[in-house]
Amino acid sequence: MKILVCISHVPDTTARIEFSADKKEFVSSGVTYILNPYDEIALSKAVDLAAASGGNVTIIHVGEAAAEATMRKALAIGANDAVRVNAAARDSNFVAHQIADYVKKNPVDMILCGRESSDHNGSSVPAMISALLDIPCILFAKSLVIEGANAILENEIQGGKEIISTPMPFVAGASEGMAEWKIPNMRGIMSARTKPLQVIEPIEVAQLSKVKEYDKPIPRSAVKLIPVEEAGKLFEMLRSEKKVI
Amino acid sequence: MSVLVYIENVEGKFKKSAFEVLSFGAAIASHMKLPLVALSIGDVDESELNKAGKYGASKILNVSDDKLKSVNVQPYTSVVSQAAKAEAAKVIVMSASFSGKAIAPRVAIKLNAGLGENVIDLPEMSSGFVVKKGAYSGKAYAFVEILSDVKVISMMPNSYKVVENETAVTVVPFTASLDANDLRLVVKETIRSSDKVSLPDAEIVVSAGRGMKGPENWGMIEELAQILGAATACSKPVSDAGWRPHSEHVSQTGIAISPNLYLAIGISGAIQHLAGVSSSKVIVVLNKDPEAPFFKAADYGIVGDAFEVLPKLIEAAKAFKASQN
Ligand SMILES: Cc1cc2nc3c(=O)[nH]c(=O)nc-3n(C[C@H](O)[C@H](O)[C@H](O)COP(=O)(O)OP(=O)(O)OC[C@H]3O[C@@H](n4cnc5c(N)ncnc54)[C@H](O)[C@@H]3O)c2cc1C
Ligand SMILES: Nc1ncnc2c1ncn2[C@@H]1O[C@H](COP(=O)(O)O)[C@@H](O)[C@H]1O
Numbered sequence: 001m002k003i004l005v006c007i008s009h010v011p012d013t014t015a016r017i018e019f020s021a022d023k024k025e026f027v028s029s030g031v032t033y034i035l036n037p038y039d040e041i042a043l044s045k046a047v048d049l050a051a052a053s054g055g056n057v058t059i060i061h062v063g064e065a066a067a068e069a070t071m072r073k074a075l076a077i078g079a080n081d082a083v084r085v086n087a088a089a090r091d092s093n094f095v096a097h098q099i100a101d102y103v104k105k106n107p108v109d110m111i112l113c114g115r116e117s118s119d120h121n122g123s124s125v126p127a128m129i130s131a132l133l134d135i136p137c138i139l140f141a142k143s144l145v146i147e148g149a150n151a152i153l154e155n156e157i158q159g160g161k162e163i164i165s166t167p168m169p170f171v172a173g174a175s176e177g178m179a180e181w182k183i184p185n186m187r188g189i190m191s192a193r194t195k196p197l198q199v200i201e202p203i204e205v206a207q208l209s210k211v212k213e214y215d216k217p218i219p220r221s222a223v224k225l226i227p228v229e230e231a232g233k234l235f236e237m238l239r240s241e242k243k244v245i
Numbered sequence: 246m247s248v249l250v251y252i253e254n255v256e257g258k259f260k261k262s263a264f265e266v267l268s269f270g271a272a273i274a275s276h277m278k279l280p281l282v283a284l285s286i287g288d289v290d291e292s293e294l295n296k297a298g299k300y301g302a303s304k305i306l307n308v309s310d311d312k313l314k315s316v317n318v319q320p321y322t323s324v325v326s327q328a329a330k331a332e333a334a335k336v337i338v339m340s341a342s343f344s345g346k347a348i349a350p351r352v353a354i355k356l357n358a359g360l361g362e363n364v365i366d367l368p369e370m371s372s373g374f375v376v377k378k379g380a381y382s383g384k385a386y387a388f389v390e391i392l393s394d395v396k397v398i399s400m401m402p403n404s405y406k407v408v409e410n411e412t413a414v415t416v417v418p419f420t421a422s423l424d425a426n427d428l429r430l431v432v433k434e435t436i437r438s439s440d441k442v443s444l445p446d447a448e449i450v451v452s453a454g455r456g457m458k459g460p461e462n463w464g465m466i467e468e469l470a471q472i473l474g475a476a477t478a479c480s481k482p483v484s485d486a487g488w489r490p491h492s493e494h495v496s497q498t499g500i501a502i503s504p505n506l507y508l509a510i511g512i513s514g515a516i517q518h519l520a521g522v523s524s525s526k527v528i529v530v531l532n533k534d535p536e537a538p539f540f541k542a543a544d545y546g547i548v549g550d551a552f553e554v555l556p557k558l559i560e561a562a563k564a565f566k567a568s569q570n
Contacts, residue, residue: 093354175491217523227547232557245506
């Protein structure tokens with residue numbers, strides 16, 4: 001079984017977010033980058049599935065060379081090989097076209113993504129890849145098992161979940177619960193250094209959107225403390241001062 | 246030309262998010278001086294469809310097909326794309342619900358349109374078309390210009406007020422052609438906990454963390470939520486420990502929410518937790534530790550023991566609700 005896992009390289013969850021003075025660029029200096037947490041779940045699942053069926057896990061990342069450290073970490077967790085599309089990830093449309101193009105040339109049985117990247121928060125790349133390849137997409141997959149020629153997935157929906165059966169290939173976005181996070185062991189870390197990491201050039205894609213500016217939320221004003229004896233007044237306050245209840 | 250909104254139903258009923266999308270679409274349509282067309286897919290009866298007529302649409306396309314009874318991303322994408330073409334839609338809007346998040350990017354690809362996903366405000370349309378969305382997990386906003394002629398938008402639930410705007414509306418059947426490829430994926434079973442308020446749509450969320458000590462103490466959380474008509478949520482360690490289902494886990498690696506009111510009980514306010522809840526309009530924190538980081542992100546704070554304060558809050562909420570009726 002051939003599995004492709006799409007990896008994004010994102011600021012650490014505790015990183016302070018700063019932008020350039022003109023607000024157009026994210027300032028990455030001093031920021032630690034990590035493998036997007038949901039992608040780590042997707043990767044852990046892929047490694048388990050491949051181990052069970054003697055398959056192969058390839059990771060793909062669209063981005064600049066700085067991400068190679070994150071890609072090596074993914075190799076240490078257990079991916080077999082890696083592909084980097086050598087271009088800044090301009091937007092989700094650009095990323096999805098690069099990955100779909102790679103898959104057209106190198107078919108796989110399934111494409112696993114994270115349900116959302118923690119920087120763009122789009123949940124768009126997986127669905128776009130599936131549309132470009134005209135294959136099913138299960139965006140909020142909480143579990144995945146193989147049953148013969150099909151995959152059975154639990155997908156989160158409004159107010160509940162649905163059980164889905166899909167033939168391969170398909171795209172899934174991994175949610176919490178799909179797999180246990182794997183911690184790379186020493187052997188994994190050693191072997192990751194020599195696993196193949198191929199760099200390919202991007203295809204051209206029309207630009208349909210562009211970030212004009214970033215901004216930060218206005219900090220909240222100081223907290224209003226309510227003494228325990230007066231806790232019961234909370235709801236009256238929420239009504240009269242904030243009108244949220 | 247038109248503005249097209251896809252309005253999602255849950256088991257034949259429109260939820261608030263459908264009316265938000267209609268109101269949002271109506272504001273864009275009025276700015277662009279275009280008619281607003283709504284699209285409903287699934288099994289929705291006449292009286293329910295008429296409800297959607299109260300928010301400014303001049304036409305409702307009704308797609309009722311046995312094959313489309315449950316939301317299935319592939320064929321739904323085909324239907325929305327075909328309707329957009331039939332109505333020469335310039336802007337296509339839908340809710341960033343679980344299924345909307347999967348459908349919108351696919352529609353954008355099919356129509357070669359730019360996508361503005363998880364949008365939290367009306368687009369700026371005076372020069373160009375710029376949407377506002379969250380970025381860096383609640384720590385920032387991005388203003389994204391959509392450069393294409395046709396634009397697809399998914400809007401975050403709870404980010405736009407429902408505005409009534411009664412116009413003459415006609416319901417017309419619409420048929421889309423689906424091929425076998427569209428129907429490869431099969432929804433075998435749909436499981437909904439119908440008695441509960443769904444978390445992403447909830448206006449009020451009562452959320453609790455490890456400070457509650459164990460699953461046996463969640464009765465108070467559920468009772469408070471029930472009185473307030475709120476959804477329940479929890480921090481990550483709570484769902485990791487199996488005290489609560491994963492579907493309640495909010496924030497960075499759970500669901501990002503932006504309710505009008507977020508009540509956090511026994512949650513420390515770690516940065517990963519704040520990431521997904523900080524866009525809530527009002528935050529109330531109950532924690533016994535005055536140094537808990539959450540107080541810095543809160544509008545109201547109660548420093549106290551949850552086991553002592555919660556019963557008081559439950560009584561007060563009951564009295565408050567009773568005084569409102
Ligand atoms: C990559 C990554 C992603 C993460 N994603 C998420 C996420 O999406 N969501 C999330 O929530 N966390 C996430 N976390 C975990 C996060 O860092 C915190 O560990 C977590 O939010 C803490 O949960 P908590 O506040 O319930 O527990 P604790 O940190 O243990 O806090 C418990 C709080 O309860 C208070 N308390 C104790 N007893 C009482 C009492 N009797 N009455 C009142 N208050 C009391 C304490 O003072 C304390 O502040 C993530 C972590 C990482 C590394
Ligand atoms: N630059 C990228 N390269 C490879 N995969 C990506 C990239 N950006 C996003 N993805 C994948 O798409 C998922 C959703 O990302 P997003 O659409 O940005 O929320 C991520 O969890 C990754 O699996």
